[in-house]
Amino acid sequence: MDTMPRWADIALIPLINLALALLVSALVIAAIGENPAEAMGVMIRGAVGSAYGWGYTLYYATNFIFTGLAVAVAFHARLFNIGGEGQAALGGLGVALVCLMVPWPHWSLALPAAVIGGALFGAAWAAIPAWLQAKRGSHIVITTIMFNFIASALLVYLLVNVLKVPGSMAPETARFPEGARLPSAYDWGAWMGFGRSAPLNVAFFVALACCVLVWVLIWKTRLGYEIRAFGQSEPAAKYAGIRPVRIIMITMLVSGALAGLMAVNAVQGEAERLVIDSVQGAGFVGIAVALMGRSHPVGVLLAALLFGALYQGGAELEFEMPAISREMIVVIQALVILFTGALDNMVRGPVEGFFRRLRRGAA
Amino acid sequence: MATVTQTEGRPSAAALSQTAPAIELRGISKAFGAVQANKDISIRVERGTIHGIIGENGAGKSTLMSILYGFYKADAGDILIGGTKTDIPDSQAAIRAGIGMVFQHFKLVENFTVLENVVLGAEEGAFLRPSLAKARRLLVDLAREYELNVDPDAKIEDLGVGMQQRVEILKALYRQADILILDEPTGVLTPSEADHLFRILRGLRDEGKTIILITHKLREIMDVTDNVSVMRRGEMTATVKTAETSPTELAELMVGRKVLLRVDKTPAQPGPVVLKVENLRVTDENGVERLRSINLEVRAGEILGVAGVAGNGQSELLEVLGGITEATGTVTLNGHPLQLSGPESDGRSRRQAGIAHVPEDRHRLGLILDFTAWENTGFGYQDRPDYTNGALMNQHALRTDTEGKMERFDVRPANCWLHAKSFSGGNQQKIVLAREIERNPDLLLVGQPTRGVDIGAIEFIHQRLIELRDAGKAILLVSVELDEIFALSDRIAVIFDGRIMGERTPDQTDETELGMMMAGMDGKAR
């Protein structure tokens, strides 16, 4: 018998977790001598109070949708892909190579090519840990962490020694050609008030499309069925003729590809060149987003919007209340991961108890 | 130094048996959520006796003992040890009260030595060396006294199950337990190991220890206990002296009505050979040979029952044929060889070849407990054209098919949206059975078809298997329940230590002979 209604599991508990995380965040702000209510107001206004804010909020959200989906897909196969950071970095390399090597005549050609490039490189970086997990039983959490650091060293090396513009001091690639430039929100959404500076670009729609595709993959296809079955029980999956190696490889390739796609937004859409640390922690935010979104594409989308708002609001916060540094976002993010991921049972226990009592009372 | 048996300074066993019982439980109740595992249980266990507690799987025996060992807290009721009301909030308290427990799944640290395992939790002082030295001396004494010889320096992972069980008993004795509880101790033992265990238990009783033996096997109760209590569906239905009862009476008390021992069936009409297994071998990851040259065949229209003590290779046999474990040897289905290793040896290829598999453990293998009933109907057949639309699952077809199956197999509640975990054991098994039987396989593999299944469903499941046989299908049945083997099989093969000891037909043989064969003795020499 299910201990509580479904809506409590998918909505009530995440909301309570989120409320707790925000409550503790407020306490932190109060502890450093600032007014939490005022800070909250600044953050909300900064994130969603203007078209300017939305331009950033949705841009960040786009990154987090990609990395959040990456973690979520892996979660379904009970794989913890903590390597989104490295996979997205390599995705950046793929996107940069695609954009730089071909003199693109129009973005509509460059976009699909960059999508393929980013996805391929991201998937390739996930492939080795996946293979080691599938064939050698090496713990994928540890190997993906290691691969994050290896990716970071690799990219520094490439940017400093290989891809840097000759004569330049900055360890970054040349600017991508104009034909590879993705239309920004200003180009297609000026009527909604987006300004020239808005980093939001068409990659946002790619992210939305990925949400739909992941939903179809996980809940509608045979492969998704097999991934979920494998995630529930590996011995049972073997009984059903589902090959663990195949599922681990495919799931991790999809996961790595999704993380790699983040570069379409951040590298091609916003920076228009590959710089050192183009990911900026978005790979890790993906963990929080997937946890918060209960690994469901709709949940991931909502959680990514929330974190996008948090990042943009946090930037405004630093601007308007200089005593609160930008790192406040990292603290909030940590608390969300803590309460929704690690301390989930702290809330779940009492809530389940509540519903049990409710049912007994009704019976 | 105190002697090991700890009888000094206490009244003799005979004197005590007239006074306070070793253990008395009064009105113990325990619920897990909506499931009432123990209902108002009262029982007296006299000192210096072997007291059996018998009941079917899920009758609540283990829960009761877990309460006694401080694993669970009872919702209501009192525990009296030696006449004194005692609170047992944790294992520590149970040990202090003189209770030792040998769990069904041993609680040993695999990469520790025997000595380290015995000492763990009962060390003397903060430093290991003196504790280990003392334990070594005591262990030698105990081993001599109770025929419990074990190498103190052997690693647990290198020992067989029988030996590991001795380590568990030694652990309890080292903690000076007066009351020893054994939970299904013979499930993993060969009959000769079990006999040795019973000798040890009698020896312990004669030293004044009290022993509680939990089992679902009548033979053991009759063989070794002084008193026996019967549990059924969480309740204690009776406590009797073993000498004054009979297996039939106990069986009736256990299940609540006359046991159905025979299934109505006509003689088999065996057709051509469907499954032929030759020289089948399986070596596990530790390099232990689990199957050593198995040879058998199953014909169309017959049921071959494989009898044996759990752990003698029958699970591996099913898993090889079902495409879960790799093996060497030759297996043919309708004359076509099956791959025994590599990608073509998986469950999918087996199903395509015409083999269906009702696994021994439906929770571990047969079902995804967090999937809905309709999702479970597609489990193993997720790539069949009738369940798919290209790369997509055809959910509508799956649900329609599940509703039909639920009706034909009388699954309750007949709601295909419920998760598998929400159904009772019998209904879960019916979901698996419906899925596997209705694919119309040439060969059906069935493991423990009625384990954890209520009596009503047992009849239903047996009837369905007979029908499938009568439809000309081959069935390989694995069961540790001899009654079930006798009731269903047309031929019986006995497996012991990874080998087939011999084959009999039900009318040629009896439980005694099969029991000898299951113990590794040559049944032919009769």
Add this chain to the structure above:
Amino acid sequence: MDYATLIQLLDSTLRLATPLLFACLAGLFSERAGIFDIGLEGKMLAAAFFSAAAAAMTGNVWIGLLAGTAASLSLAALHGLASITFKGNQLISGVAINFLASGLTVLVGQTWFQLGGRTPSLTGPSRFQEITLPFADALEPVPVIGPLYATVLSGHTILVYVGLLAVPVTWYILFRTRFGLRLRAVGENPGAVDTAGVSVVRLRYSAVLICGLLCGLAGAYLSTGLSAGFVKEMSAGRGFIALAALIFAKWRPWYALSACLLFGLLEALGNRFQSLEILGVTLPTQFMQALPYILTVVILAGFVGKAIPPRAGGEAYAKER
């Protein structure tokens, strides 16, 4: 490479290996007890900040050490709460703790010092002083051995020696005491420990808190011994290198020392040389930085000696029937 360079290299190897060693032994206690800890990095960072902050404010490095250790212990207790009491996912808890430390150190640092997340530079008694071992000056002129003793072994802060001493102590605790036996058992089969009447929860909390204590020492050394003050993100992935070293060492104390020295040497080489030529192949410094991780992946892959973690690692203990 001349001998003087080699001596300098070994000297900095020992310095750089010390925080790794503390963190690695910290992880060893935790993981041997069955609690995975990818939050070593965060605990170390928090300890580094609070050590430097307290030392800067009081001018006393010992108070700094206490403050840093207390910070690390608090995060360890949080990890215990999540993974032991509430049976949460240990990996996720570790990730959260890393972020928490990363954010809080800068946030609080900015509030307290207004230096963009840095603490003021530490001088004099607010830093750990270098200790000259007996006869170091006298022995220095002796060829070969002299510099080895006077420069490599002598002249470190007290924490370096504590770190080296922690290795045999850890070994002794683990393999020669009752606590160690129980600790190893609880990481292999908590059910065995529980039924033996020993509290799984208390044992695991002890292990997690020891882990916090050692991470505290690692962090304190980082900001008050190795450097003179805290800078943002100063742990710079050392917690993960320590984790790598732990796997490399297969969860054993003496091997942990070797692994940390090796990884310390790699860092020292990377610091000293922009690129390194070995057998005609030029290795960039980034390769040296990535090498600990690459080596760990190779070990994890089991091509060179398989690393088998404690069997009950990563799973909360729930009693079963």
